Amino acid sequence: xxxxxxxxxxxxxxxxxxxxxxxxxxxxxxxxxxxxxxxxxxxxxxxxxxxxxxxxxxxxxxxxxxxxxxxxxxxxxxxxxxxxxxxxxxxxxxxxx
Numbered sequence: 001x002x003x004x005x006x007x008x009x010x011x012x013x014x015x016x017x018x019x020x021x022x023x024x025x026x027x028x029x030x031x032x033x034x035x036x037x038x039x040x041x042x043x044x045x046x047x048x049x050x051x052x053x054x055x056x057x058x059x060x061x062x063x064x065x066x067x068x069x070x071x072x073x074x075x076x077x078x079x080x081x082x083x084x085x086x087x088x089x090x091x092x093x094x095x096x097x
Contacts, residue, residue, distance in 0.1 A: 003059055003095035004066025006035070010054040011087045018085025025078035033069030035060050063094045 013019055030037070039057035046052050060066040069075055070092060 001062050002097055003061060004063035005060070005093050005095060006056070006058040006066060006070070006090060007093060008056040008058075008088055008090040009051075010056075011051075011089065013054070013086050015083075015085035018082055022078050022082035022085065025081050026075065029072060029074035029078055030058055030069060032074060033060060033065055033072060035066070035069055059095075063092070066092050 035058045037056065038059050039055055042054055043050065043052050058066075060069060070090075
């Protein structure tokens with residue numbers, strides 16, 4: 001069974017207070033789904049036309065748990081709190097076996 005990962009990049013943070021409200025709700029929702037933050041912060045270096053954006057990588061025990069965490073009621077509440085506070089790209093990917 002492959003691990004699952006959320007890979008998120010923040011293109012723009014429009015309202016830091018909404019992002020903070022999201023973080024307060026998202027962290028426990030991720031933890032409840034056995035997610036573990038492995039990267040959280042601004043890129044130190046960018047290469048190959050990359051952008052210096054906030055990047056977050058969360059590891060889950062399985063791909064299925066990563067999907068279920070995103071679809072959970074707890075995480076939906078976090079997304080509601082975020083609203084239009086940030087422009088971001090979130091992908092759910094399978095880990096290499």
